[in-house]
Amino acid sequence: MIYFLIALVAFLIDQGTKYLIATQLIIGEQIPVIGNFFLITSSRNRGAAFGILQEQRWFFIVITVVVVVGIIWYLQKIRRTSKKMLSIALSLVLGGAVGNFLDRAVSGEVVDFLQLNFGSYTFPIFNIADSCIVIGVILIVLDSLLDIRREKHASSTGQEQEEQL
DSSP, X not given: XXXXXXXXXXXXXXXXXXXXXXXXSOTTOEXXXXXXXXXXXXXXXXXXGGGOSTTOHHHHHHHHHHHHHHHHHHHHHHTTSSOHHHHHHHHHHHHHHHHHHHHHHHHSSEEEEEEEXXXXXXOOOBOHHHHHHHHHHHHHHHHHHHHHHHHHHXXXXXXXXXXXX
């Protein structure tokens, strides 16, 4: 199934970039990409997004296993439908979740390295897996909004046809 291939590609890109950062940079080392706006910064995170829930390794492992099983089950359930955007979104979330899961399971921490600065504000450092998860969630929300719009359109079209009869 193409969607598991998408998840695998996301996972491999995530793991490859994390390996490069972990083996080529010391923690805290920075490489400017676009001035001070975008930097590659070697960092480690023992928590979740934005550094919350530090040192909760087993909590994240259990939650991730449940999420991964749920995503795989749902991808199988919708595989014969026309829900391509939702399937791609779930594939990205799956690849990202497994990427961060592997880091936590093996070393207890996640390698982060993408840093964005907006003036004096530094956005929390993140990685490719985090990006895949965020993009996937945005696509899931977009798919849901489009479904609502389609349902409203179908409902109003059905009412118009009834009124014409």
